[in-house]
Amino acid sequence: MLKVEDLRVYYRSLRGDVQALDGVSFSLADKEIMGLVGESGCGKSTLGKSLIRLDGRMRHVGGSAELDGETLPIADDARMNEFRFRKVSVIPQYAMSALNPTRRIGRMVRELVESRGIRFPTVRAELDRRLALVGLDQDVLERFPIELSGGMKQRMVMVISTLLNPSLLIADEVTSALDVSTQKAVATALAGFRDHDLVRSMIVITHDVSLVYQIADTIMVMYAGKLAEKAATDVIVSRPKHPYTQLLISALPEVGVRYDGKRLVGIPGSPPSLRPAPTGCRFRDRCPLAFDKCAEQPPFVEVEPGHSVACWKAS
Amino acid sequence: MLKLEGVSKTYKVGAFARQDLAAVRDVSFELRPGEVVSLIGESGSGKSTIGRMILRLTSTTSGTITFGGKDIATLRRGALRDYYREAQGVFQDPFSTYNPVFKADRVLTMIRQSYFPDVGDADWRTRVREALAAVSLNPDLVLDKYPHQLSGGQLQRLLIARALLLDIKLLVADEVISMLDASTRIDVLNLLADLKERGLAVLFITHDLSLGNYLADQTVILRRGSIVERGATAEVFGDPTHPYTRTLLSSVPRLGERWTDTELEHGPCRYHQLHPDGTDPAGPALAAVGDDHFVACFALGEDRKCGQP
Numbered sequence: 107m108l109k110v111e112d113l114r115v116y117y118r119s120l121r122g123d124v125q126a127l128d129g130v131s132f133s134l135a136d137k138e139i140m141g142l143v144g145e146s147g148c149g150k151s152t153l154g155k156s157l158i159r160l161d162g163r164m165r166h167v168g169g170s171a172e173l174d175g176e177t178l179p180i181a182d183d184a185r186m187n188e189f190r191f192r193k194v195s196v197i198p199q200y201a202m203s204a205l206n207p208t209r210r211i212g213r214m215v216r217e218l219v220e221s222r223g224i225r226f227p228t229v230r231a232e233l234d235r236r237l238a239l240v241g242l243d244q245d246v247l248e249r250f251p252i253e254l255s256g257g258m259k260q261r262m263v264m265v266i267s268t269l270l271n272p273s274l275l276i277a278d279e280v281t282s283a284l285d286v287s288t289q290k291a292v293a294t295a296l297a298g299f300r301d302h303d304l305v306r307s308m309i310v311i312t313h314d315v316s317l318v319y320q321i322a323d324t325i326m327v328m329y330a331g332k333l334a335e336k337a338a339t340d341v342i343v344s345r346p347k348h349p350y351t352q353l354l355i356s357a358l359p360e361v362g363v364r365y366d367g368k369r370l371v372g373i374p375g376s377p378p379s380l381r382p383a384p385t386g387c388r389f390r391d392r393c394p395l396a397f398d399k400c401a402e403q404p405p406f407v408e409v410e411p412g413h414s415v416a417c418w419k420a421s
Numbered sequence: 422m423l424k425l426e427g428v429s430k431t432y433k434v435g436a437f438a439r440q441d442l443a444a445v446r447d448v449s450f451e452l453r454p455g456e457v458v459s460l461i462g463e464s465g466s467g468k469s470t471i472g473r474m475i476l477r478l479t480s481t482t483s484g485t486i487t488f489g490g491k492d493i494a495t496l497r498r499g500a501l502r503d504y505y506r507e508a509q510g511v512f513q514d515p516f517s518t519y520n521p522v523f524k525a526d527r528v529l530t531m532i533r534q535s536y537f538p539d540v541g542d543a544d545w546r547t548r549v550r551e552a553l554a555a556v557s558l559n560p561d562l563v564l565d566k567y568p569h570q571l572s573g574g575q576l577q578r579l580l581i582a583r584a585l586l587l588d589i590k591l592l593v594a595d596e597v598i599s600m601l602d603a604s605t606r607i608d609v610l611n612l613l614a615d616l617k618e619r620g621l622a623v624l625f626i627t628h629d630l631s632l633g634n635y636l637a638d639q640t641v642i643l644r645r646g647s648i649v650e651r652g653a654t655a656e657v658f659g660d661p662t663h664p665y666t667r668t669l670l671s672s673v674p675r676l677g678e679r680w681t682d683t684e685l686e687h688g689p690c691r692y693h694q695l696h697p698d699g700t701d702p703a704g705p706a707l708a709a710v711g712d713d714h715f716v717a718c719f720a721l722g723e724d725r726k727c728g729q730p
């Protein structure tokens with residue numbers, strides 16, 4: 107069970123702070139796979155990173171995150187180390203290059219678990235079982251990363267990241283670099299980890315709504331550093347309440363839709379600069395429903411059980 | 422207008438280039454004015470190599486590519502420049518196409534230097550404004566700016582505007598919208614649709630089946646360098662025949678339809694049903710299964726022998 111309260115993370119830059127994550131509150135139930143979607147620069151990766159490791163440019167400005175009743179020491183890099191890999195784990199955006207090219211994969215895994223004070227033989231049997239689960243042969247442990255295909259590397263990183271049964275797994279754009287058929291295998295394997303109780307809950311960060319539709323229980327939409335909407339997957343796709351979600355979903359070309367039959371439209375304009383962020387609703391300038399009240403930031407509130415929206419028109 | 426006949430490309434790979442890698446094998450298709458052909462394939466299928474061969478950025482190993490009846494491999498100097506007046510390409514990553522040191526509109530100035538040195542300043546400005554209007558860009562927002570000040574969608578549209586300054590008849594669009602956000606990529610797609618209405622032929626290269634389907638009149642599905650299925654888009658998407666096409670279609674994540682695990686029933690090989698003695702290498706590469714719908718042997722590119730009917 108993850109609970110995030112009013113989390114604020116800014117990026118330092120020469121011309122002031124970029125308010126990349128600004129007052130984000132949500133919770134994630136046990137066994138929940140949450141898809142986190144949004145366009146580039148909306149703060150979705152920043153949110154994922156904040157829960158495991160802030161890099162040098164990121165500054166924790168306020169708010170907290172609580173995992174299974176324990177507060178995550180987000181701002182304290184050294185104390186977070188206790189949680190990383192054991193409690194919170196990540197499959198990074200470029201898992202393809204996350205493997206050390208100079209080590210055979212087996213040796214790399216051994217060094218990794220031993221660095222956490224765990225003897226390798228105690229996890230070896232489990233490792234083999236998990237490789238089988240994602241459809242990898244045990245031989246991969248004898249190979250160098252360069253000998254594996256992109257999809258195999260991606261699945262290998264998945265196995266390593268979840269080896270210690272973390273409570274929370276953050277998967278950041280794990281399938282965007284893969285071909286459609288490999289994408290399906292990797293995404294299905296990801297859901298399989300949850301089904302086999304190997305991870306308790308999962309945040310799947312992606313720009314592709316139709317992909318998380320396949321595996322996620324809930325979808326959370328972000329826009330310009332703020333939460334826009336969170337609801338069950340089917341609700342987001344069929345009855346979205348936030349105008350941004352509505353426009354985003356209607357702009358997706360689907361197999362079978364053609365420009366001469368049903369011409370889709372994009373969202374005019376572009377997201378605002380977050381240095382500093384504008385006041386009021388950040389989608390205001392592009393929103394067809396915007397009115398006077400939008401000069402004030404709408405709160406992210408539950409409008410129906412399990413359906414939260416940050417829009418004055420929705421509540 | 423553009424015709425590929427039996428085009429193949431072999432790269433030399435490995436130490437001392439001792440091994441051959443067939444990137445494209447015996448590919449034939451045609452592109453007519455005002456037509457969009459989408460070339461769909463996964464990584465390594467040779468789709469970008471085909472685009473590069475059409476633009477003469479890579480040579481062909483065998484086969485011919487003709488444009489307006491002329492073999493483009495024979496074009497030299499002036500004739501090649503004339504070809505580029507009519508055929509241009511736009512590629513995947515708009516950020517790496519620009520030199521970050523110079524302003525983004527330098528790509529337009531360079532067109533003037535190479536192709537229109539005689540055009541006056543006022544005349545050129547009008548042409549630039551027209552080209553920018555055609556791609557729905559506001560000149561005040563994009564001219565005199567550095568690449569980092571513009572968004573990916575703006576940069577990509579600026580590149581299309583650059584191509585439009587030349588009186589192009591063929592645009593090779595290689596994964597032009599894969600890098601763009603969902604809310605802006607549809608605008609670039611609609612722009613291509615408008616250009617097509619104006620008579621431009623577009624070769625739309627993509628790995629994303631839903632994007633290919635939105636625009637294309639003709640669809641070509643590539644796998645490991647060979648065409649496995651091609652034909653009218655409605656035919657290929659409506660009645661996918663080759664097992665590979667069907668696997669691809671069933672793997673595309675769609676909204677409102679979840680993945681199913683049911684095994685696809687391939688049935689007997691349609692190619693060998695129509696050409697029972699089709700093992701003959703001189704036989705046709707593709708069998709016609711409909712008016713405008715062709716399919717290759719189901720075992721094409723695999724190490725197994727086709728199971729026959």
